[in-house]
Amino acid sequence: MASPDLEEALRRSEELAARLIESSRDCIKVLDLNGHLLSMNAHGMTALEICDFGPLVGSPWIEFWDGQDREQARAAVEEARQGRVGRFTGFFATAQTKTPKWWDVSVTAILGKDGKPEQLLAISRDVTRLKEAEQAIQQAYGRLEQQVAARTRDLAQTGLVLRQIVEGVESKIGEQFFPSLVQQLATALGVDYAYVSELREDGISFRSRAGWGKGQPLPQFDVPAHGPCETVLTRKCVHHPDQLRELYPHVQLIQDIGVESYCGVPIVDGSDRVIGHLAIMDSKPMLDPVRTTSTLGIFAMRAAAEFERLRFERALCKSDLTLRKIDEGTAATTGADFFNSLVKSLAEALQTRYAFVSKFVSGSHTRVRTLAFWHGDGFLDNFEYDLPHTPCERVLAGEVCLFPEKVQDLFPEHREDLAKLGVESYLAIPVSDRSGAVMGHLAVMDTKPMHDDPRVLSVFKIFGVRAGAELERERLDTRLKENEERLRDLFDEAPIAYVHEGLDTRFLRANRAAMRSLGITPEEVNGTYGRSFIPDTPDAQRRLKEAFDSVGRGADTSGVVLELRRKDNGKPLWIQWWSKPDPSGTYTRTMFVDITERVLMEQEKARLEAQNVYLQEEIKGAHNFEELIGSSTSLRKVLKNVERVAPTDSTVLITGETGTGKELIARAVHNLSPRKDRPLVKVNCAAIPAGLIESELFGHEKGAFTGALTKKMGRFEVADKGTIFLDEIGDLPLDLQSKLLRVLQEGEFERVGGTQTFKVKVRVIAATNRDLAQQSKAGQYRPDLYYRLNVFPIHLPPLRERESDIPLLVQYFVRKFAANFGKKIDRIPERMMTAFQRYPWPGNIRELEHVIERAVILSEGPELEPIEWLSSSDGKAGQAKTHTLQEAERQHIVDVLEQTSWRVSGPKGAAAVLGLKPTTLEAKMKKLGIERKHREA
Numbered sequence: 001m002a003s004p005d006l007e008e009a010l011r012r013s014e015e016l017a018a019r020l021i022e023s024s025r026d027c028i029k030v031l032d033l034n035g036h037l038l039s040m041n042a043h044g045m046t047a048l049e050i051c052d053f054g055p056l057v058g059s060p061w062i063e064f065w066d067g068q069d070r071e072q073a074r075a076a077v078e079e080a081r082q083g084r085v086g087r088f089t090g091f092f093a094t095a096q097t098k099t100p101k102w103w104d105v106s107v108t109a110i111l112g113k114d115g116k117p118e119q120l121l122a123i124s125r126d127v128t129r130l131k132e133a134e135q136a137i138q139q140a141y142g143r144l145e146q147q148v149a150a151r152t153r154d155l156a157q158t159g160l161v162l163r164q165i166v167e168g169v170e171s172k173i174g175e176q177f178f179p180s181l182v183q184q185l186a187t188a189l190g191v192d193y194a195y196v197s198e199l200r201e202d203g204i205s206f207r208s209r210a211g212w213g214k215g216q217p218l219p220q221f222d223v224p225a226h227g228p229c230e231t232v233l234t235r236k237c238v239h240h241p242d243q244l245r246e247l248y249p250h251v252q253l254i255q256d257i258g259v260e261s262y263c264g265v266p267i268v269d270g271s272d273r274v275i276g277h278l279a280i281m282d283s284k285p286m287l288d289p290v291r292t293t294s295t296l297g298i299f300a301m302r303a304a305a306e307f308e309r310l311r312f313e314r315a316l317c318k319s320d321l322t323l324r325k326i327d328e329g330t331a332a333t334t335g336a337d338f339f340n341s342l343v344k345s346l347a348e349a350l351q352t353r354y355a356f357v358s359k360f361v362s363g364s365h366t367r368v369r370t371l372a373f374w375h376g377d378g379f380l381d382n383f384e385y386d387l388p389h390t391p392c393e394r395v396l397a398g399e400v401c402l403f404p405e406k407v408q409d410l411f412p413e414h415r416e417d418l419a420k421l422g423v424e425s426y427l428a429i430p431v432s433d434r435s436g437a438v439m440g441h442l443a444v445m446d447t448k449p450m451h452d453d454p455r456v457l458s459v460f461k462i463f464g465v466r467a468g469a470e471l472e473r474e475r476l477d478t479r480l481k482e483n484e485e486r487l488r489d490l491f492d493e494a495p496i497a498y499v500h501e502g503l504d505t506r507f508l509r510a511n512r513a514a515m516r517s518l519g520i521t522p523e524e525v526n527g528t529y530g531r532s533f534i535p536d537t538p539d540a541q542r543r544l545k546e547a548f549d550s551v552g553r554g555a556d557t558s559g560v561v562l563e564l565r566r567k568d569n570g571k572p573l574w575i576q577w578w579s580k581p582d583p584s585g586t587y588t589r590t591m592f593v594d595i596t597e598r599v600l601m602e603q604e605k606a607r608l609e610a611q612n613v614y615l616q617e618e619i620k621g622a623h624n625f626e627e628l629i630g631s632s633t634s635l636r637k638v639l640k641n642v643e644r645v646a647p648t649d650s651t652v653l654i655t656g657e658t659g660t661g662k663e664l665i666a667r668a669v670h671n672l673s674p675r676k677d678r679p680l681v682k683v684n685c686a687a688i689p690a691g692l693i694e695s696e697l698f699g700h701e702k703g704a705f706t707g708a709l710t711k712k713m714g715r716f717e718v719a720d721k722g723t724i725f726l727d728e729i730g731d732l733p734l735d736l737q738s739k740l741l742r743v744l745q746e747g748e749f750e751r752v753g754g755t756q757t758f759k760v761k762v763r764v765i766a767a768t769n770r771d772l773a774q775q776s777k778a779g780q781y782r783p784d785l786y787y788r789l790n791v792f793p794i795h796l797p798p799l800r801e802r803e804s805d806i807p808l809l810v811q812y813f814v815r816k817f818a819a820n821f822g823k824k825i826d827r828i829p830e831r832m833m834t835a836f837q838r839y840p841w842p843g844n845i846r847e848l849e850h851v852i853e854r855a856v857i858l859s860e861g862p863e864l865e866p867i868e869w870l871s872s873s874d875g876k877a878g879q880a881k882t883h884t885l886q887e888a889e890r891q892h893i894v895d896v897l898e899q900t901s902w903r904v905s906g907p908k909g910a911a912a913v914l915g916l917k918p919t920t921l922e923a924k925m926k927k928l929g930i931e932r933k934h935r936e937a
């Protein structure tokens with residue numbers, strides 16, 4: 001019969017056990033001895049997702065399990081009924097969500113007052129997450145529980161202790177757990193010291209995790225070697241009830257703190273490895289080994305679970321860190337920054353001292369250059385090295401290499417370098433491009449051994465792939481840059497001008513050829529607008545508009561010719577222009593060829609061709625400009641005026657009868673002027689049909705530029721910077737008089753059919769045998785034009801008014817023609833000369849010249865022979881004087897026509913006799929109303 005004290009203790013113990021069960025985090029079920037469910041704690045209900053336990057009461061617990069698990073459950077119940085702990089790990093899905101879970105189950109007997117099993121306690125713990133680790137722990141737990149159950153004589157007492165400890169530590173986890181555990185252990189078991197130790201990273205020594213001594217926490221200490229703990233760490237439970245100091249005289253700690261007794265149990269992890277121990281020491285003897293070892297055993301199991309939990313937490317933390325490091329190491333940076341960040345993060349993630357990345361030196365397969373080298377505190381300068389006989393050699397041949405230890409011995413040729421860094425272990429992977437070609441390698445080295453850990457390798461590979469991508473990116477980048485450079489060179493150095501223009505024609509880029517042609521500097525490119533090169537002339541604007549219209553329509557423009565002005569000197573620039581909108585639609589790509597030289601050449605050619613016509617005409621005319629014969633006062637006066645006006649640009653109006661030498665005077669003015677090296681272009685306004693005079697003077701267009709080759713330049717254009725001689729200016733039609741006035745006033749005109757305005761600098765010399773003053777008064781001539789022409793009038797008197805010049809002229813012409821015809825004539829009969837002087841010469845000097853020419857032709861000897869015409873004319877001379885000048889001219893022409901049988905042209909025609917061009921003669925005949933029928937009448 002139990003004592004009343006024991007009765008009370010038992011009652012309390014039962015009560016507390018019930019509370020313990022309820023508050024436990026495990027799933028605890030109470031079964032009857034046949035294994036039928038009686039009750040379950042709240043946590044168990046939650047864990048199994050059971051809402052109502054009622055219907056389950058009385059159901060066989062064993063049958064909750066399936067297959068082999070059911071057999072295990074049955075065996076466990078049987079064990080418990082025998083007073084032992086039955087345990088197993090089984091698979092069980094939760095009731096509602098059917099979440100598969102692994103449960104670690106132990107079944108123990110609850111002893112009755114008689115010490116015999118009365119009920120069973122089935123404790124299930126969710127070990128799904130910690131299954132591997134907990135398995136072993138549960139085994140230990142099972143073993144210890146078994147021992148406890150088998151040997152416990154005073155379960156109630158144990159229960160009390162357990163409760164005390166559980167209460168103290170149940171709610172604690174993490175850093176608080178161990179201090180709390182050892183404090184509760186020491187207090188509940190009434191011992192001076194309690195402590196828990198943990199295996200250190202070196203895998204061979206232990207260090208206290210928490211200790212409690214003499215009522216206060218102990219500082220951390222290393223577990224002494226060769227003491228009782230050492231035995232525990234070989235997996236054995238050790239109990240020294242007394243005489244501890246005698247047993248371990250060499251262990252200073254035991255001597256120092258003066259403890260007598262010791263009890264320790266190992267803490268074993270899921271892989272059945274000892275990871276620490278739990279021990280108590282006391283200054284009094286410890287006489288109940290069963291109670292202490294079983295209590296310690298239970299809490300060792302709990303400690304193991306906590307260690308495991310911490311280990312997972314640490315592992316989680318570490319993998320978190322690793323992930324973070326991977327993230328940091330492979331984030332957005334590129335280039336040198338990227339590689340630095342990569343190796344630093346790699347070293348941190350894998351907790352190695354060194355990490356570096358390399359790539360092959362270009363063109364070599366035996367030499368690499370580091371891209372970044374982390375050495376624990378900072379980066380080394382990058383360097384190159386040869387691969388042979390280094391740990392890296394095989395890596396760069398494509399292998400993953402791990403040298404877990406003694407790297408220096410493995411690579412003796414590089415021992416010195418490796419020793420300097422204290423390298424013990426090495427791990428590296430090749431870094432490849434997408435096609436698998438090795439580009440470099442990524443390596444870590446450490447000063448301690450390195451274990452073959454698949455997780456390390458997978459982390460490593462993540463870094464390796466990223467490094468490969470970066471190397472490839474760099475390679476592509478370099479290639480891209482090279483290409484860009486080549487393109488830029490091509491663009492910049494191309495002989496054809498390239499310009500990229502924004503939609504508002506603002507220049508974005510221009511190559512050298514473009515800048516050269518346009519006369520802009522590289523600095524000016526961006527502030528320049530394409531439009532600004534187009535001069536404000538209607539023609540240039542029209543061309544531009546056509547070009548832009550085609551761009552606007554999205555069409556390519558090819559070969560449009562534009563006229564521009566250079567920016568630096570405003571000189572004309574002709575370009576042939578191609579433009580294409582960029583696919584982005586934000587700018588146009590323009591290409592142009594500078595054809596200025598060609599255009600100018602063509603213009604010059606056209607001008608020269610035009611000039612050539614006149615020059616040939618002039619050659620045909622065989623003028624001798626220099627020789628103005630005569631010494632009469634009136635002629636001298638004329639020549640004096642010529643000298644005065646020649647150097648100026650003033651317009652000169654020469655008047656005088658036909659043949660008086662007006663053209664000769666005009667040429668003299670030109671030849672004495674600064675323009676003498678430029679052409680003197682002659683236009684006979686009377687000889688050109690009225691409809692053609694305008695295009696003759698101003699030229700005409702034949703459409704667009706390409707027509708430039710076929711266009712006709714006007715004589716004003718041809719005479720640019722030279723002199724234009726407008727002969728017979730009195731015959732200019734009225735409508736053209738105003739156009740001529742504009743040229744005289746502004747130097748501007750347009751071609752017939754063209755819109756382009758031409759500006760010329762032409763000196764004008766006009767001549768007429770009409771009385772323009774009188775004509776303008778009569779409304780037949782624009783007075784403003786007359787005044788504009790009559791700036792500097794030179795009047796040539798008719799030959800009859802300067803008789804004294806006749807002998808000189810006769811001699812001059814005789815000499816000239818005699819030389820021309822290879823004759824020698826040195827005498828002119830007096831009678832003839834007198835006749836020449838008496839004759840009125842209505843055709844003036846031209847007439848005289850022709851008369852002499854014929855006389856020279858007919859003369860056979862050294863004396864000029866009198867010719868028939870002269871004598872017959874001579875007869876009429878007296879009559880002629882009674883006519884007006886015009887009548888005389890008319891009569892003279894009719895006489896000559898009669899002589900030539902009305903033949904106008906040809907060598908024997910009247911025009912040749914009169915020294916006129918046939919067209920001039922015809923115009924005169926028209927003007928004077930001379931027709932053949934007149935003769936017939």
Ligand SMILES: Nc1ncnc2c1ncn2[C@@H]1O[C@H](COP(=O)(O)OP(=O)(O)OP(=O)(O)O)[C@@H](O)[C@H]1O
Nearest residue numbers: 627628629630657658659660661662663664845846
């Ligand atoms: N002073 C001169 N000395 C020598 N020859 C002269 C002289 N004046 C005129 N002539 C010659 O007389 C011819 C006619 O001269 P020119 O053609 O200059 O006259 P014009 O007044 O222009 O005639 P038109 O009004 O018919 O055009 C030319 O062959 C020219 O060389």
